[in-house]
Amino acid sequence: MAGIGPAPKDPSRRARRNKGPTPQTILRFERAEAPALPTFEIEVDGDLVEFAWPARTVEWWDMWRASPQAEHFGSTDWDFLLDTALIHAKYWRGDLSLAAELRLRVAKHGATMEDRARLRMAFAEADEADGGKGSSGAVAARERYAKLRVVGPDSPDTGH
Template sequence: MAGNGPPPKARKARRNADPIAQTVLRWEHAEAPELPDFRIERDGDLVEFVWPERTREWWQMWVDSPQAEHFGSSDWQYLLDTALIHARYWQGNLSLAGELRLRVAEFGATPSARARLRMVFAEADDADQGRGRSGGPSARERYGNLRMMPGGKAKGSA
């Protein structure tokens, strides 16, 4: 008979709803630019800026990184500015370490940064065929033929 029991719970609106609507952008993939040639002022003269070899290696690491396929043009521009900070750091300006650390974290440079950004390596399962990190046989392969002893108790259990 209808009407018995407590009334259904009313659906309550979320109180912590975002006050500003989300903006959806059209995805635009951008190719990595080369480190640019430019001049800087030194002692009143304009001289060619020389990228440290370490910064060139660092830049190539980003170009080849899995994250790069998700970078748009503004990401590459921000990373170019970060490359200049990286170069200055490797030229001895250690006061830039904090800014460099913050900037590379935005791109998922470390395991903790990738975890914070909720990045995972999709090919990891494919590479080990689901066998885990060791590359050895899976638990199903190791223990798949084990069966319960008659009487329901595993051998050695109390």
């Protein structure tokens, strides 16, 4: 007698086929030096004036240039971050409508602990602290319970 329930769906009509992962394209990495914030002119009331970066954006840019993530940035990463600096400058000048875009852009570079976890970034000190074992440093369960023994009616330790 056959199993209970409807007949299985034809494999060609299934939505998920659990195919293997899409092959990756391996690129040659070329580290790029962090550029300085550029000087340029903008039009104000019909006149060209030099754009002045807000002090907070200059500090933010220097922070990114010195960050551990920066050693993994290529030229396109720096270009994207430079465009993000303009958004940062407008945000710090009061255009709060740019907050969401700014947050999304810095997340792509690993700005917060959550972003770095999502991007699978870890600081080297974290690996060195536990000797590369990936543990919290606490005593392992096998070590904590190594001296425990099963005690029961058939155990030689019970005296029965």
